[in-house]
Amino acid sequence: MEPVVLLKLVAGLALLLGGAELLVSGASRLALRWGLSPLVIGLTVVAFGTSAPELAIGIDAAVRGESDIALGNVVGSNIANVLLILGICALVSPLVVRRQLIWLDVPVMVAVSVGVLVMSLDGALVRGEGIALIVLGAAYVIGLLWLARRGDGGEDAAAAGVADANDLADVAAGAANAPAWRHALLLLAGLGLLVLGSRWLVGGAVSIAASLGISELVIGLTVVAIGTSLPEIATSVLAVIRGERDMAVGNIVGSNVFNLLFVLGATAAIAPDGVPVGAAAVRFDLPVMTAVAVACMPIFFTGHCIQRWEGGLFLGYYLAYLAYLLLDAADHDALPAFSATMMAFVVPLTVITLVVVTARAWRARHPAG
Numbered sequence: 001m002e003p004v005v006l007l008k009l010v011a012g013l014a015l016l017l018g019g020a021e022l023l024v025s026g027a028s029r030l031a032l033r034w035g036l037s038p039l040v041i042g043l044t045v046v047a048f049g050t051s052a053p054e055l056a057i058g059i060d061a062a063v064r065g066e067s068d069i070a071l072g073n074v075v076g077s078n079i080a081n082v083l084l085i086l087g088i089c090a091l092v093s094p095l096v097v098r099r100q101l102i103w104l105d106v107p108v109m110v111a112v113s114v115g116v117l118v119m120s121l122d123g124a125l126v127r128g129e130g131i132a133l134i135v136l137g138a139a140y141v142i143g144l145l146w147l148a149r150r151g152d153g154g155e156d157a158a159a160a161g162v163a164d165a166n167d168l169a170d171v172a173a174g175a176a177n178a179p180a181w182r183h184a185l186l187l188l189a190g191l192g193l194l195v196l197g198s199r200w201l202v203g204g205a206v207s208i209a210a211s212l213g214i215s216e217l218v219i220g221l222t223v224v225a226i227g228t229s230l231p232e233i234a235t236s237v238l239a240v241i242r243g244e245r246d247m248a249v250g251n252i253v254g255s256n257v258f259n260l261l262f263v264l265g266a267t268a269a270i271a272p273d274g275v276p277v278g279a280a281a282v283r284f285d286l287p288v289m290t291a292v293a294v295a296c297m298p299i300f301f302t303g304h305c306i307q308r309w310e311g312g313l314f315l316g317y318y319l320a321y322l323a324y325l326l327l328d329a330a331d332h333d334a335l336p337a338f339s340a341t342m343m344a345f346v347v348p349l350t351v352i353t354l355v356v357v358t359a360r361a362w363r364a365r366h367p368a369g
Helices: 003-034 038-050 052-064 068-092 099-122 127-150 165-177 180-211 216-228 230-241 245-270 279-304 308-329 335-365
Strands: none
Touching (some): 003 038, 003 230, 038 127, 052 180, 068 230, 068 245, 099 127, 099 245, 099 279, 127 245, 180 230, 216 308
Protein backbone atom coordinates (compact mmCIF):
# COMPACT_ATOMS: atom_id res chain seq x y z
CA MET A 1 0.00 0.00 0.00
CA GLU A 2 1.41 3.37 -1.07
CA PRO A 3 2.01 5.97 1.67
CA VAL A 4 0.02 8.57 -0.27
CA VAL A 5 -3.06 6.35 -0.07
CA LEU A 6 -2.75 6.03 3.71
CA LEU A 7 -2.16 9.80 3.96
CA LYS A 8 -5.33 10.48 1.95
CA LEU A 9 -7.25 8.14 4.26
CA VAL A 10 -6.04 9.88 7.43
CA ALA A 11 -6.49 13.37 5.98
CA GLY A 12 -10.01 12.49 4.83
CA LEU A 13 -10.93 11.34 8.33
CA ALA A 14 -9.51 14.55 9.86
CA LEU A 15 -11.46 16.74 7.40
CA LEU A 16 -14.60 14.74 8.08
CA LEU A 17 -14.40 15.24 11.84
CA GLY A 18 -13.53 18.93 11.51
CA GLY A 19 -16.34 19.48 9.02
CA ALA A 20 -18.86 17.78 11.29
CA GLU A 21 -17.85 20.04 14.18
CA LEU A 22 -18.30 23.20 12.08
CA LEU A 23 -21.56 22.02 10.51
CA VAL A 24 -23.22 21.10 13.81
CA SER A 25 -22.00 24.30 15.49
CA GLY A 26 -23.16 26.59 12.68
CA ALA A 27 -26.49 24.82 12.18
CA SER A 28 -27.45 24.74 15.86
CA ARG A 29 -26.74 28.46 16.29
CA LEU A 30 -28.63 29.37 13.12
CA ALA A 31 -31.55 27.33 14.44
CA LEU A 32 -31.68 29.34 17.65
CA ARG A 33 -31.17 32.67 15.88
CA TRP A 34 -33.96 32.04 13.35
CA GLY A 35 -36.35 30.58 15.89
CA LEU A 36 -36.19 27.10 14.30
CA SER A 37 -35.73 23.95 16.33
CA PRO A 38 -32.58 21.85 15.94
CA LEU A 39 -34.90 19.09 14.70
CA VAL A 40 -36.06 21.20 11.73
CA ILE A 41 -32.49 22.29 10.94
CA GLY A 42 -31.41 18.63 11.10
CA LEU A 43 -34.26 17.62 8.78
CA THR A 44 -33.44 20.32 6.23
CA VAL A 45 -30.09 22.15 6.19
CA VAL A 46 -27.93 19.45 7.80
CA ALA A 47 -29.71 16.60 6.00
CA PHE A 48 -29.28 18.26 2.62
CA GLY A 49 -25.65 19.07 3.39
CA THR A 50 -24.72 15.54 4.45
CA SER A 51 -26.52 14.17 1.36
CA ALA A 52 -24.17 16.19 -0.86
CA PRO A 53 -21.83 13.22 -1.60
CA GLU A 54 -24.79 11.10 -2.75
CA LEU A 55 -26.02 13.99 -4.91
CA ALA A 56 -22.59 14.52 -6.46
CA ILE A 57 -22.21 10.81 -7.23
CA GLY A 58 -25.76 10.60 -8.62
CA ILE A 59 -25.38 13.57 -11.00
CA ASP A 60 -21.91 12.44 -12.09
CA ALA A 61 -23.23 8.93 -12.77
CA ALA A 62 -26.17 10.32 -14.76
CA VAL A 63 -23.85 12.46 -16.92
CA ARG A 64 -21.55 9.48 -17.52
CA GLY A 65 -24.48 7.23 -18.45
CA GLU A 66 -23.93 5.04 -15.38
CA SER A 67 -27.09 6.07 -13.53
CA ASP A 68 -27.61 2.58 -12.10
CA ILE A 69 -24.74 3.40 -9.72
CA ALA A 70 -26.86 6.19 -8.24
CA LEU A 71 -29.66 3.80 -7.29
CA GLY A 72 -27.30 1.43 -5.50
CA ASN A 73 -25.62 4.33 -3.73
CA VAL A 74 -28.92 5.84 -2.51
CA VAL A 75 -30.40 2.51 -1.41
CA GLY A 76 -27.19 1.42 0.32
CA SER A 77 -26.78 4.80 2.02
CA ASN A 78 -30.37 4.82 3.29
CA ILE A 79 -29.95 1.36 4.80
CA ALA A 80 -26.63 2.40 6.38
CA ASN A 81 -28.13 5.64 7.71
CA VAL A 82 -30.75 3.84 9.79
CA LEU A 83 -29.11 0.55 10.75
CA LEU A 84 -25.50 1.68 11.07
CA ILE A 85 -25.66 5.35 12.07
CA LEU A 86 -28.74 5.34 14.29
CA GLY A 87 -27.41 2.12 15.80
CA ILE A 88 -24.06 3.73 16.65
CA CYS A 89 -25.70 6.93 17.93
CA ALA A 90 -28.10 5.02 20.20
CA LEU A 91 -25.21 2.99 21.59
CA VAL A 92 -23.39 6.25 22.41
CA SER A 93 -26.48 7.64 24.15
CA PRO A 94 -30.21 6.77 24.10
CA LEU A 95 -31.98 9.07 21.63
CA VAL A 96 -35.15 10.91 22.62
CA VAL A 97 -37.45 11.10 19.60
CA ARG A 98 -39.66 14.15 19.07
CA ARG A 99 -43.37 13.62 18.40
CA GLN A 100 -43.07 15.32 14.98
CA LEU A 101 -40.71 12.58 13.80
CA ILE A 102 -43.17 9.85 14.80
CA TRP A 103 -46.30 11.40 13.29
CA LEU A 104 -44.86 13.23 10.25
CA ASP A 105 -41.25 12.69 9.18
CA VAL A 106 -40.88 8.91 9.63
CA PRO A 107 -44.24 8.25 7.88
CA VAL A 108 -42.99 10.47 5.02
CA MET A 109 -39.78 8.41 4.86
CA VAL A 110 -41.82 5.19 4.79
CA ALA A 111 -44.24 6.52 2.14
CA VAL A 112 -41.42 7.75 -0.11
CA SER A 113 -39.56 4.42 0.24
CA VAL A 114 -42.70 2.51 -0.74
CA GLY A 115 -43.33 4.96 -3.60
CA VAL A 116 -39.84 4.48 -5.05
CA LEU A 117 -40.23 0.70 -4.75
CA VAL A 118 -43.54 0.83 -6.66
CA MET A 119 -42.06 3.14 -9.34
CA SER A 120 -39.18 0.69 -9.79
CA LEU A 121 -41.34 -2.37 -10.46
CA ASP A 122 -41.29 -1.70 -14.23
CA GLY A 123 -37.49 -1.78 -14.24
CA ALA A 124 -36.68 1.95 -14.42
CA LEU A 125 -37.22 5.36 -12.87
CA VAL A 126 -38.03 7.62 -15.84
CA ARG A 127 -37.60 11.39 -16.18
CA GLY A 128 -41.21 12.20 -15.30
CA GLU A 129 -40.96 10.18 -12.09
CA GLY A 130 -37.70 11.96 -11.22
CA ILE A 131 -39.32 15.37 -11.65
CA ALA A 132 -42.27 14.25 -9.52
CA LEU A 133 -39.86 13.20 -6.74
CA ILE A 134 -38.14 16.61 -6.84
CA VAL A 135 -41.49 18.44 -6.65
CA LEU A 136 -42.53 16.30 -3.68
CA GLY A 137 -39.19 17.08 -2.02
CA ALA A 138 -39.69 20.82 -2.45
CA ALA A 139 -43.22 20.54 -1.01
CA TYR A 140 -41.86 18.58 1.98
CA VAL A 141 -39.22 21.22 2.78
CA ILE A 142 -41.72 24.08 2.41
CA GLY A 143 -44.14 22.22 4.69
CA LEU A 144 -41.44 21.70 7.33
CA LEU A 145 -40.49 25.38 7.33
CA TRP A 146 -44.16 26.44 7.45
CA LEU A 147 -44.85 24.18 10.43
CA ALA A 148 -41.73 25.47 12.16
CA ARG A 149 -42.62 29.14 11.66
CA ARG A 150 -46.21 28.77 12.85
CA GLY A 151 -45.09 26.82 15.94
CA ASP A 152 -43.42 28.13 19.06
CA GLY A 153 -39.83 29.03 18.24
CA GLY A 154 -38.71 29.02 21.85
CA GLU A 155 -37.96 25.51 23.10
CA ASP A 156 -36.91 24.20 26.44
CA ALA A 157 -33.62 22.46 26.94
CA ALA A 158 -35.02 18.97 26.52
CA ALA A 159 -36.72 19.82 23.25
CA ALA A 160 -33.63 21.45 21.84
CA GLY A 161 -31.43 18.54 22.89
CA VAL A 162 -29.11 20.71 24.99
CA ALA A 163 -27.85 19.37 28.30
CA ASP A 164 -29.67 21.89 30.52
CA ALA A 165 -31.50 25.21 30.45
CA ASN A 166 -28.42 27.23 31.36
CA ASP A 167 -26.50 25.73 28.41
CA LEU A 168 -29.41 26.59 26.10
CA ALA A 169 -29.52 30.17 27.39
CA ASP A 170 -25.77 30.59 26.90
CA VAL A 171 -25.89 29.21 23.37
CA ALA A 172 -28.94 31.35 22.51
CA ALA A 173 -27.23 34.49 23.81
CA GLY A 174 -24.11 33.75 21.78
CA ALA A 175 -26.16 33.03 18.68
CA ALA A 176 -28.07 36.30 19.04
CA ASN A 177 -24.94 38.42 19.53
CA ALA A 178 -23.00 37.01 16.57
CA PRO A 179 -24.08 37.95 13.02
CA ALA A 180 -26.04 35.32 11.07
CA TRP A 181 -23.51 35.31 8.23
CA ARG A 182 -20.83 34.04 10.63
CA HIS A 183 -22.95 31.02 11.57
CA ALA A 184 -23.81 30.44 7.91
CA LEU A 185 -20.10 30.62 7.03
CA LEU A 186 -19.32 27.97 9.65
CA LEU A 187 -22.08 25.77 8.24
CA LEU A 188 -20.84 26.14 4.64
CA ALA A 189 -17.21 25.57 5.67
CA GLY A 190 -18.25 22.44 7.54
CA LEU A 191 -20.20 21.21 4.52
CA GLY A 192 -17.23 21.76 2.23
CA LEU A 193 -14.88 19.87 4.56
CA LEU A 194 -17.40 17.03 4.85
CA VAL A 195 -17.67 16.61 1.08
CA LEU A 196 -13.89 16.82 0.52
CA GLY A 197 -13.10 14.57 3.50
CA SER A 198 -15.66 11.99 2.40
CA ARG A 199 -14.19 11.97 -1.14
CA TRP A 200 -10.63 11.49 0.12
CA LEU A 201 -11.63 8.85 2.64
CA VAL A 202 -13.68 6.86 0.10
CA GLY A 203 -10.90 7.19 -2.51
CA GLY A 204 -8.31 5.92 -0.06
CA ALA A 205 -10.52 3.04 1.10
CA VAL A 206 -11.28 1.98 -2.49
CA SER A 207 -7.57 2.00 -3.34
CA ILE A 208 -6.78 -0.14 -0.30
CA ALA A 209 -9.62 -2.56 -1.10
CA ALA A 210 -8.46 -2.86 -4.71
CA SER A 211 -4.88 -3.52 -3.60
CA LEU A 212 -6.19 -6.37 -1.44
CA GLY A 213 -7.89 -7.95 -4.45
CA ILE A 214 -11.49 -7.18 -3.48
CA SER A 215 -13.83 -7.01 -6.48
CA GLU A 216 -15.35 -3.77 -7.71
CA LEU A 217 -18.84 -5.13 -6.99
CA VAL A 218 -18.07 -5.70 -3.33
CA ILE A 219 -16.37 -2.28 -3.14
CA GLY A 220 -19.51 -0.63 -4.53
CA LEU A 221 -21.84 -2.52 -2.22
CA THR A 222 -19.85 -1.74 0.91
CA VAL A 223 -17.15 0.94 0.73
CA VAL A 224 -19.00 3.43 -1.51
CA ALA A 225 -22.34 3.10 0.30
CA ILE A 226 -20.73 3.48 3.72
CA GLY A 227 -18.34 6.14 2.44
CA THR A 228 -21.09 8.44 1.21
CA SER A 229 -22.79 8.00 4.60
CA LEU A 230 -19.66 9.13 6.45
CA PRO A 231 -20.86 12.78 6.68
CA GLU A 232 -24.05 11.53 8.37
CA ILE A 233 -22.00 9.32 10.70
CA ALA A 234 -19.62 12.12 11.68
CA THR A 235 -22.34 14.76 12.03
CA SER A 236 -24.84 12.59 13.91
CA VAL A 237 -22.37 11.05 16.36
CA LEU A 238 -20.87 14.46 17.12
CA ALA A 239 -24.35 15.93 17.54
CA VAL A 240 -25.20 13.19 20.07
CA ILE A 241 -21.97 13.76 21.99
CA ARG A 242 -22.71 17.51 22.12
CA GLY A 243 -26.28 16.88 23.29
CA GLU A 244 -27.95 17.87 19.98
CA ARG A 245 -29.90 14.59 19.79
CA ASP A 246 -32.82 16.10 17.87
CA MET A 247 -30.41 17.20 15.17
CA ALA A 248 -28.82 13.74 15.04
CA VAL A 249 -32.08 11.84 14.52
CA GLY A 250 -33.49 14.54 12.24
CA ASN A 251 -30.31 14.39 10.15
CA ILE A 252 -30.78 10.64 9.52
CA VAL A 253 -34.48 10.76 8.70
CA GLY A 254 -34.10 13.95 6.64
CA SER A 255 -31.10 12.58 4.77
CA ASN A 256 -33.03 9.45 3.77
CA VAL A 257 -35.93 11.55 2.49
CA PHE A 258 -33.54 13.88 0.63
CA ASN A 259 -31.67 10.93 -0.91
CA LEU A 260 -34.87 9.51 -2.38
CA LEU A 261 -36.62 12.74 -3.39
CA PHE A 262 -33.75 14.98 -4.47
CA VAL A 263 -30.74 12.72 -5.21
CA LEU A 264 -32.64 9.93 -6.95
CA GLY A 265 -35.11 12.42 -8.42
CA ALA A 266 -32.34 14.60 -9.89
CA THR A 267 -30.52 11.57 -11.29
CA ALA A 268 -33.67 10.24 -12.98
CA ALA A 269 -34.50 13.72 -14.32
CA ILE A 270 -30.99 14.27 -15.77
CA ALA A 271 -30.28 10.79 -17.13
CA PRO A 272 -31.48 10.53 -20.75
CA ASP A 273 -32.95 7.05 -20.25
CA GLY A 274 -33.80 7.38 -16.57
CA VAL A 275 -32.37 5.17 -13.83
CA PRO A 276 -32.43 1.45 -14.67
CA VAL A 277 -33.52 -0.79 -11.79
CA GLY A 278 -32.29 -4.37 -11.93
CA ALA A 279 -34.36 -7.36 -10.90
CA ALA A 280 -32.06 -8.00 -7.93
CA ALA A 281 -32.67 -4.49 -6.59
CA VAL A 282 -36.46 -4.88 -6.90
CA ARG A 283 -36.34 -8.32 -5.31
CA PHE A 284 -33.96 -7.60 -2.41
CA ASP A 285 -32.31 -4.19 -1.92
CA LEU A 286 -35.35 -1.90 -2.31
CA PRO A 287 -37.57 -4.11 -0.07
CA VAL A 288 -34.81 -4.14 2.57
CA MET A 289 -34.59 -0.33 2.42
CA THR A 290 -38.39 -0.09 2.78
CA ALA A 291 -38.45 -2.60 5.63
CA VAL A 292 -35.75 -0.65 7.47
CA ALA A 293 -37.83 2.53 7.15
CA VAL A 294 -40.95 0.71 8.41
CA ALA A 295 -38.97 -0.72 11.36
CA CYS A 296 -38.37 2.83 12.59
CA MET A 297 -42.07 3.21 13.43
CA PRO A 298 -42.29 0.77 16.38
CA ILE A 299 -38.73 1.58 17.49
CA PHE A 300 -39.48 5.33 17.66
CA PHE A 301 -42.99 4.84 19.06
CA THR A 302 -41.98 2.87 22.16
CA GLY A 303 -41.29 5.48 24.81
CA HIS A 304 -40.38 8.09 22.16
CA CYS A 305 -36.81 6.92 22.66
CA ILE A 306 -34.29 4.73 20.84
CA GLN A 307 -32.74 2.65 23.62
CA ARG A 308 -29.23 1.23 23.55
CA TRP A 309 -30.48 -2.33 22.97
CA GLU A 310 -32.50 -1.13 19.98
CA GLY A 311 -29.38 0.58 18.62
CA GLY A 312 -27.53 -2.70 19.07
CA LEU A 313 -30.32 -4.47 17.18
CA PHE A 314 -29.99 -2.03 14.28
CA LEU A 315 -26.22 -2.43 14.21
CA GLY A 316 -26.48 -6.23 14.32
CA TYR A 317 -28.86 -6.23 11.38
CA TYR A 318 -26.51 -4.02 9.38
CA LEU A 319 -23.64 -6.43 9.97
CA ALA A 320 -25.93 -9.27 8.85
CA TYR A 321 -26.87 -7.27 5.72
CA LEU A 322 -23.18 -6.73 4.89
CA ALA A 323 -22.50 -10.43 5.46
CA TYR A 324 -25.30 -11.32 3.04
CA LEU A 325 -23.93 -8.94 0.38
CA LEU A 326 -20.41 -10.34 0.71
CA LEU A 327 -21.59 -13.97 0.62
CA ASP A 328 -23.85 -13.26 -2.36
CA ALA A 329 -21.11 -11.41 -4.26
CA ALA A 330 -18.70 -14.30 -3.68
CA ASP A 331 -21.41 -16.89 -4.45
CA HIS A 332 -20.34 -18.58 -1.21
CA ASP A 333 -21.67 -22.02 -0.26
CA ALA A 334 -22.72 -20.68 3.16
CA LEU A 335 -25.24 -18.24 1.65
CA PRO A 336 -28.29 -20.58 1.65
CA ALA A 337 -27.72 -21.62 5.28
CA PHE A 338 -27.17 -18.00 6.32
CA SER A 339 -30.35 -16.83 4.58
CA ALA A 340 -32.39 -19.69 6.04
CA THR A 341 -31.19 -18.92 9.57
CA MET A 342 -32.06 -15.22 9.21
CA MET A 343 -35.54 -15.91 7.83
CA ALA A 344 -36.41 -18.81 10.16
CA PHE A 345 -35.12 -17.50 13.48
CA VAL A 346 -33.64 -13.99 13.65
CA VAL A 347 -36.28 -12.04 11.72
CA PRO A 348 -39.35 -13.68 13.40
CA LEU A 349 -37.76 -13.25 16.85
CA THR A 350 -37.13 -9.56 16.14
CA VAL A 351 -40.70 -9.04 14.89
CA ILE A 352 -42.15 -10.73 17.99
CA THR A 353 -39.94 -8.61 20.27
CA LEU A 354 -41.00 -5.38 18.56
CA VAL A 355 -44.69 -6.35 18.72
CA VAL A 356 -44.46 -7.15 22.44
CA VAL A 357 -42.56 -3.92 23.23
CA THR A 358 -45.03 -1.85 21.18
CA ALA A 359 -48.03 -3.51 22.87
CA ARG A 360 -46.57 -2.79 26.32
CA ALA A 361 -45.93 0.85 25.40
CA TRP A 362 -49.51 1.19 24.11
CA ARG A 363 -50.97 -0.32 27.28
CA ALA A 364 -48.80 2.00 29.40
CA ARG A 365 -50.24 5.03 27.59
CA HIS A 366 -53.83 3.71 27.51
CA PRO A 367 -54.43 1.87 30.82
CA ALA A 368 -57.70 -0.01 31.07
CA GLY A 369 -60.45 1.78 32.98
